[in-house]
Amino acid sequence: MTDRILLGAFDGTHVLRASRPGYDVKNTGLPTEHLSFDSRWPEIGNILSRGTFQMGGNDPAFNYYYGTTYADPPLVIVHMSGANNDLDTWYPIDQAIWYDFNVAVFVFRDRFQISTNATNNVGSSQRTFRYVVMRNFYG
Amino acid sequence: MVDRVILGRRGGQNGLFISKPGVDVSSASDSQLLFRTTAGFETLQIVKSGRVYLTTGEPVTISVPNLGYRPKVILQSDWNIGILTGFGTNSHIFHWVDYLSNTEIRLNVDKNNIFDSNYSLYVVLRENINHG
Numbered sequence A: 001m002t003d004r005i006l007l008g009a010f011d012g013t014h015v016l017r018a019s020r021p022g023y024d025v026k027n028t029g030l031p032t033e034h035l036s037f038d039s040r041w042p043e044i045g046n047i048l049s050r051g052t053f054q055m056g057g058n059d060p061a062f063n064y065y066y067g068t069t070y071a072d073p074p075l076v077i078v079h080m081s082g083a084n085n086d087l088d089t090w091y092p093i094d095q096a097i098w099y100d101f102n103v104a105v106f107v108f109r110d111r112f113q114i115s116t117n118a119t120n121n122v123g124s125s126q127r128t129f130r131y132v133v134m135r136n137f138y139g
Numbered sequence B: 001m002v003d004r005v006i007l008g009r010r011g012g013q014n015g016l017f018i019s020k021p022g023v024d025v026s027s028a029s030d031s032q033l034l035f036r037t038t039a040g041f042e043t044l045q046i047v048k049s050g051r052v053y054l055t056t057g058e059p060v061t062i063s064v065p066n067l068g069y070r071p072k073v074i075l076q077s078d079w080n081i082g083i084l085t086g087f088g089t090n091s092h093i094f095h096w097v098d099y100l101s102n103t104e105i106r107l108n109v110d111k112n113n114i115f116d117s118n119y120s121l122y123v124v125l126r127e128n129i130n131h132g
Helices: A095-101
Strands: A005-010 A013-019 A035-038 A047-056 A062-065 A074-082 A086-093 A103-107 A111-116 A126-137 B005-010 B013-019 B033-036 B046-053 B060-063 B071-077 B086-099 B104-115 B119-128
Touching: A047 A062, A047 A111, A062 A126, A074 A103, A074 A111, A074 B071, A086 A103, A086 B071, A111 A126, B046 B060, B071 B086, B071 B104, B104 B119
Parallel strands: none
Antiparallel strands: A005 A013, A013 A035, A047 A126, A062 A111, A074 A086, A074 A126, A086 B086, A103 A111, B005 B013, B013 B033, B046 B119, B060 B104, B071 B119, B086 B104
């Protein structure tokens, strides 16, 4: 059976390290995608907050403030419900969807902002948005 | 070198605590911890990931493990080096998912004047889409 947990001296330092099933944790050249955890990583994607809100295509931009100002913008994942607030359909939202789909998320150091426009596909009806803010930073 | 791992008692709590590189685990604030097992600490976990051939009007249904809820999905085009070959006028692209059940998810894309390989990448997250 492959060794998968290592706590102690390794690769010139001390680590707590776990590999994925089938991969030898002692392999210093193991790619990141074959590791479950390594204490040398600066972040592991822990969640700072999550929540939900609704807004329509004609509403002003929605701002969610983190409650603090980070040195760099955090990672924010936002999903929007389907047409007429269909909760069986969900769109992952990012900036690239702005031009023809007319909804976008802008991530700042102190907040993220959702902007919509009723023209084209968003429509004027309310949509549900669900978000996760994570400690991984873009900076 | 600072101490970075405590398995046992830290302050008034028992657990596994790992600080970020360069930070003493015994005095680290919550934001200076890379990992802790105590309440309030969550990480985003990936349940499944993959690459699918996906074109406009031809959705692909994937099966996912039954988590007891509808998991969030991130879906985007695979535009690795050399795959995106061009844009036309009035180009657009967006992805979305339809939940057929907790374990069956239909992946969709709508593209106009985007010239690529028609492959998309997805990850299924251990996050309930219906919980804010």
